Amino acid sequence: MAEWKMLTLVGEDRSGIVARLTDALFRGGWNLGEASMIRLGGNFTIMMMISGSGDVQPVVEPVAQEMGLHLHIDEISGGLHQHLVPNVQVRVTGADRAGIVAQVTGVLAESGFNILELESDVAGSASKPVYIMNIQGYADTTLEAIEAALNELGDIDVSVSSIETLIG
Amino acid sequence: MAVLEILTIPDERLKRVSQPVEVFDDELRAFIDDLEETRLDGPAAVGIAAPQVGREQRILIMDVSNTRKPVPNHGYLVLINPEITHWDGYEMGREGCLSVPDYTGNVIRATHIKVKAQDPHGQPLEYEMEGYEARALQHEMDHLDGMLFIDRVVSRRTDLFRRKVYQKGGKG
Numbered sequence: 001m002a003e004w005k006m007l008t009l010v011g012e013d014r015s016g017i018v019a020r021l022t023d024a025l026f027r028g029g030w031n032l033g034e035a036s037m038i039r040l041g042g043n044f045t046i047m048m049m050i051s052g053s054g055d056v057q058p059v060v061e062p063v064a065q066e067m068g069l070h071l072h073i074d075e076i077s078g079g080l081h082q083h084l085v086p087n088v089q090v091r092v093t094g095a096d097r098a099g100i101v102a103q104v105t106g107v108l109a110e111s112g113f114n115i116l117e118l119e120s121d122v123a124g125s126a127s128k129p130v131y132i133m134n135i136q137g138y139a140d141t142t143l144e145a146i147e148a149a150l151n152e153l154g155d156i157d158v159s160v161s162s163i164e165t166l167i168g
Numbered sequence: 169m170a171v172l173e174i175l176t177i178p179d180e181r182l183k184r185v186s187q188p189v190e191v192f193d194d195e196l197r198a199f200i201d202d203l204e205e206t207r208l209d210g211p212a213a214v215g216i217a218a219p220q221v222g223r224e225q226r227i228l229i230m231d232v233s234n235t236r237k238p239v240p241n242h243g244y245l246v247l248i249n250p251e252i253t254h255w256d257g258y259e260m261g262r263e264g265c266l267s268v269p270d271y272t273g274n275v276i277r278a279t280h281i282k283v284k285a286q287d288p289h290g291q292p293l294e295y296e297m298e299g300y301e302a303r304a305l306q307h308e309m310d311h312l313d314g315m316l317f318i319d320r321v322v323s324r325r326t327d328l329f330r331r332k333v334y335q336k337g338g339k340g
Contacts, residue, residue: 081270086262087236143237164235164300165262165272168215168307 004033004049005056006076011069013044020063025050028059033080044069049076086116086136086163088146094157096122096129104133104158107149113139136163172206172221176267183314186217186224189248192290196227200246200288204229213266215304217311220267226250228308232301239300247285247293250309254282261303263317273321277303 009021018037025032033049046069050056056073064071090113092104101120108115115137124130139146143162150158175182189196199218207216207229215230231244257279264272281302285293297305307317 083270083272085264085272162237163262164237164239165264166215166300166303166307167211167213167264167266168217168230168304 004051004076004079006074007046007048007050007056007060008072008074009046009048009060009064009069010043011064011067013039013042014067017044017067017069018046020067021046021060024059024063025056028052028056029054030056030059049080051079084114084116084138085165086138087165088113088137088139088143089161089163090133090135090137090146090150091159091161092131092133092135092156094131094155096124096131100131100156101133103153104150104156105135107153108135108137108139108146111139111141111146111149113137113141113146169205170202171209172202174206174210174220174266175222176269177316177318179267181222181224182219182267182311182316184219184224185314186219186226186312189225189227189286192248192286192288197288199223200227200229203227204246207266210266215308216266217308219311219314226312228305228312230301230304230308232304235300240298241301242295242297245295246288247283247305247308248288248290250283250285250305250312252281252283252306252309254280255302256280260322261300263303263307265307265317267311268316268318271318273318274323275303275307275317275320276322277306281305 022032030050030052033051035048037044037046060071090108092100105115115135117136118133120131120133122129123132143160147160150160203216203218203221206221207213214232215228218225218227226249228247228250229245232239232241233243255278258276259279260274260276262272263275279302280298282296283305287293310316
């Protein structure tokens with residue numbers, strides 16, 4: 001059974017980061033698993049599962065140095081093929097103010113809602129920012145129960161909908 | 169009746185374009201029975217297309233009448249030589265596939281379609297479909313053209329912020 005590590009790399013975005021990193025891993029005999037990479041605020045962020053044997057630090061460190069990335073390596077339990085398919089989607093949008101995420105996710109946590117993916121962004125302009133958040137997760141409770149709980153929040157615009165994953 | 173073997177990626181046969189059905193005989197109808205038995209055998213699939221079991225003909229089965237939340241639907245449908253004659257609107261939804269185990273992704277599909285097809289006896293059929301049923305049809309018809317949903321997956325960053333199913337605040 002493969003043992004997995006989680007690589008985390010963050011640094012100022014520039015072209016070639018992914019190519020350099022994955023080339024080094026490939027040459028070092030490391031396999032890639034699930035990964036998430038995205039540009040956030042001008043930084044490029046990478047979270048990547050890798051498996052292989054030996055010490056990966058000497059393989060990745062030169063690339064991190066060269067590309068100006070912070071590197072973090074964790075041993076992790078778990079592995080591939082452990083997907084949970086989301087069944088509820090929550091969208092939040094509105095004027096940016098402190099506490100939106102904490103309040104919404106607090107209510108979701110109390111409802112037994114497990115967040116599988118969360119993306120948020122600030123749209124609009126510097127003088128008139130608009131906060132947009134999109135959450136997909138899994139809950140055994142009904143949509144109505146989640147709606148009712150979010151209803152207590154008052155001024156935040158939230159929409160809850162079911163995700164019916166089509167298998168065909 | 170028999171459960172047929174489902175082809176999974178990266179099987180090259182899934183990329184082939186299927187041929188129209190020209191003979192509507194008992195052999196065809198027996199195959200459709202097997203195809204339905206195959207659909208019902210695995211994970212809860214709302215549809216299946218003939219090329220998924222290696223028969224490269226324009227045949228599909230779909231049935232979205234059993235979703236968690238009921239959606240507009242025409243029940244159990246066998247569509248042969250289907251053609252979409254009209255489509256409108258678009259939205260993103262999550263899809264998976266019997267031929268792509270352990271993966272789901274977001275795909276943009278038309279929300280309203282009209283489809284012409286033939287039944288297992290060659291008689292003409294015509295339906296208007298919306299939402300989830302329209303999505304299922306587009307997913308299955310893709311199989312007939314050698315396409316899989318993974319050829320159409322988009323990032324959730326591409327989200328369309330479509331209509332709100334439930335709204336609190338603002339609109340009261």
